[in-house]
Amino acid sequence: MKKNNSVKYVCSVCSSTYSKWIGKCDNCGSWNTLYEENNSLSSLDEKNSIIIELNSLKQTEVTRNRILTDIKEFDQVCGGGLVPGSAILLGGDPGIGKSTLLLQLLAKIVDQKYKCIYVSGEESVQQIKIRGDRIGVSEKTINVFSSIDVGSIIKTVKNNNDIDILAIDSIQTMFLNNLESAPGTISQVRSCAQELIKITKHLGINLILVSHVTKDGQIAGPRVLEHMVDTVLYFEGENSNDYRILRSIKNRFGPTDEIGIFEMTALGLQEVNNASQIFLPNHGAQINGNAIYAGIEGTRPILLEIQALVASSSHSNPRRSVIGWDNNRLPMILAILEKTCGINLSNKDVYLNVVGGLKIRETAADLAVASAILSSYFAKPIPDKSIVFGELGLSGEVRPIKQMVKRLNEGKKQGFKNVYMPPSNYIQKNNMVVKKINKVSQLIQDFNFSRNT
Incomplete structure (x- = not known):
């Protein structure tokens, strides 16, 4: 039998190619990530090619300003509104509120005399109407239709040449009829996105693509999808609370890494103006194992409550459980505390939690985590109205x-009086008591913790 050399298998994670299908990618180690791709080569047809006019960047003028959606949290995450002709990819877990956010977003935009098209491949027009009635936007002049055929969508957009926003919900349901694969496959998702981005860039239309995510929280489909668009947004949240984070x-x-914070209510998503307050439900009470961390998310300062629990372990391998922080960083902090503070944590279970469901990515939380662990270990609270921040080195220096x-x-705005921070040239100007920490072991003395525990 003649071997088919026109077929290759490509890893969707690292783009490595193979001549035959294998279960595990040898390059990145991912399982079941190879997909079939036609590798037939065709010579370049120069007859249909044209000479493209060169443009001087210096003489190019920006004729349109950003589109402000009047949803301040969304505009802030996008960097000050929607850039004309840009493509945005919005991903999130099922039921998190992606479609609700999209519908509210379009309702705000049409109020400013922009024309929008909302294409749903998951819901009928009647179902969208029901959701619109619930959140109070069904009277807005949003153009809606249900389709999964990208060719029909593109023809519709070309026929309405005054469109400003095109929203697709979702890209995994779309298909091109010239591809044999089913909707949602890697080749369909990539090709559909490419065609939609190409036509919207050409016409200067803003494109918003809603995307599913995998069980690991990554955008479903080929990794190249995130490279094709201008902006990638993740809509995050926990089922246990009503707050949603657009990152x-x-x-x-x-x-x-800019974030916008919303609250899910019966009337849809509402903006949260004072983010620090919602993440500090118990900051007025002194609780063992609690520390208030002053962080930065994008350009926004935000105060977060970090909880730690240190308990005696009955297991040969004590547990180390982390929610909302780097799993690999906690063992490092514990080792630093054992080495520099003279405490034994090798026979203790340690649990760490960031209140409110937000995930901290900054290393500046090291000192706050260490403070919370020491507070739980010594069973004494941190001094009242205190915030803590700073990065730890391996020798315990801050x-x-x-x-x-x-x-x-x-911290001053939220009523805090004390701050424990790294050494710096900061001059006290806002009436807060600033205590500069050189070594993490200094916290035991400053917090008045006893070593007799």
Whole structure:
């Protein structure tokens, strides 16, 4: 039998290619990530090619300003509104509120005399109407239709050449009829996104693509999908609370790691203006094992409550459980505390939790985590109205971090009186009692913890 050399298998994670299908990618170690791709080569047809006019960047003028959605949290995450012709990818877990956010977003935009099209591949127009009635936007002039055929969608967009926003919910349901694979496959998702991005860029239309995520929380489909778009947003949240976090992972027109905070209510998503208050439900009470961390998310200062529990372990391998922080960083902090503070944690179970469901990515939380662990270990609370921040080195030294003034101002705004921070050239100006920590062992003395535990 003649071997088919026009077929290759490509890993969706690392893009390595193979001549035959295998279960595990040898390059990145991922399982079941190889997909079939046609490798037939065709010579370049120069007859249909044209010479493209060169443009001077210096003489190019921006004719349109950003579109402000009037949802301040969303505009902040996008870097100040929607850039005309940009493509946005919005991902999130099932039921987190992606479609609700999208419908509210379009309702705000049409109020500013922009024309929007909402294409749903998951719901009928009647179902969208029901959701619109629930959140109070069904009277808005949003153009809606249900389709999964990308060819029909593109023809509809071309026929309505005054469109400003095109929203697709979701990209995994779309298909091109010239591909044999089913909707949701890697080749369909990539090709559909490519065609939609190409036509919207050409016409100067804003494209918003809603995407499913995998069980690991990654965008479902090929990794190249995130490279094709201008902005990647993740909509995060826990089922146990009503708060949702919109996080920017990639943004060609603004800062990354910026966040917007919303509350899910019966009337849809509501903006949260004072983020620090919702994450500090018990900051007025002194509780063992609690520390208030002053962090930075994007450009926004935010105060978070970190809880630690240190308990005697009956297991040969004590448990180390972390929610909302780096799993690999906790053992390092415990080792630093054992080495520099003279305490034994090798026979203790240690649990760490960031209240409110937010995930901390900053290393500046090291000192707050260490403070919470020491507080639980010595069974004494940290001094009242105190915030803590700083990065720890392996020898226990506390290292300076960025944007300390922003953190201090947020602490003052929320009524805190004391701050434990790295050594710096900061001059006290806001009536807070600033205590500069050089070594993590200094916390035991400053917090008045007893070593007789």
